[in-house]
Amino acid sequence: MKKKNREIQKPDLPQSLEPLSIKEIADHSSFELGRMETTVGPIHAKHVRFREIHVRNVVFEKTHLPFSSWIDVVFEKCDLSNADFSGAKLNRVEFIDCKMRGANFDHVVMRDVSWVNCQAPYSRFSLTELKDVRFENCFLSGSNFLDSSVDNLQLGTTTIDDVQFSGTSLKNVDLSECQYTYIHLREDDLRGAIVSPEQAISLIEVFGVKVNHHPIS
Numbered sequence: 001m002k003k004k005n006r007e008i009q010k011p012d013l014p015q016s017l018e019p020l021s022i023k024e025i026a027d028h029s030s031f032e033l034g035r036m037e038t039t040v041g042p043i044h045a046k047h048v049r050f051r052e053i054h055v056r057n058v059v060f061e062k063t064h065l066p067f068s069s070w071i072d073v074v075f076e077k078c079d080l081s082n083a084d085f086s087g088a089k090l091n092r093v094e095f096i097d098c099k100m101r102g103a104n105f106d107h108v109v110m111r112d113v114s115w116v117n118c119q120a121p122y123s124r125f126s127l128t129e130l131k132d133v134r135f136e137n138c139f140l141s142g143s144n145f146l147d148s149s150v151d152n153l154q155l156g157t158t159t160i161d162d163v164q165f166s167g168t169s170l171k172n173v174d175l176s177e178c179q180y181t182y183i184h185l186r187e188d189d190l191r192g193a194i195v196s197p198e199q200a201i202s203l204i205e206v207f208g209v210k211v212n213h214h215p216i217s
Contacts, residue, residue, distance in 0.1 A: 006152050008132045009112040011072040011092045017054055025065075165189055175199060 020034035030049040080100040126146035134154040147167035165185040171192030
């Protein structure tokens, strides 16, 4: 029987939020309760805290916010391409219709994080803790999940072609609806993963087992 996934918590935001007036973001600054709709940048700041924020149509391209904290935050239609969030903590965060090509989420701790309809090729999630994390209908081709720990990682119909999973256990991770022709991983990484019959054949061949596609007469 297929294991039922834990429900991923959504950001807890008030129905009405006032616009935030942010002129600059400095190290150790803090922002709470509001809508962020204006690009502030370029941003280069460490240990910045964001709580109960709705970020919409903001360009964070090439922004550097390492070791930042994000609690109850929604990113909607934002551009986070090549942004650096390394070492950050994300708790109840949702990314919706965002662009994040080459974004850096290495060494990040994620709890209850959802990515929906996001374009995130060549993004980095290495040495990252992903607990209760969902990618739905996302494009992750060429991304890295090296030596990461996962607990209730949901990939849905996401494209994971050429993704690097080496050192990351995919036990109980359902890949059966994912789109890919090849992924990088070791035999131990795949142990316990859920795949479709078609994927099983291709993955067996990756590990050097030859499949006879002709029926036995």
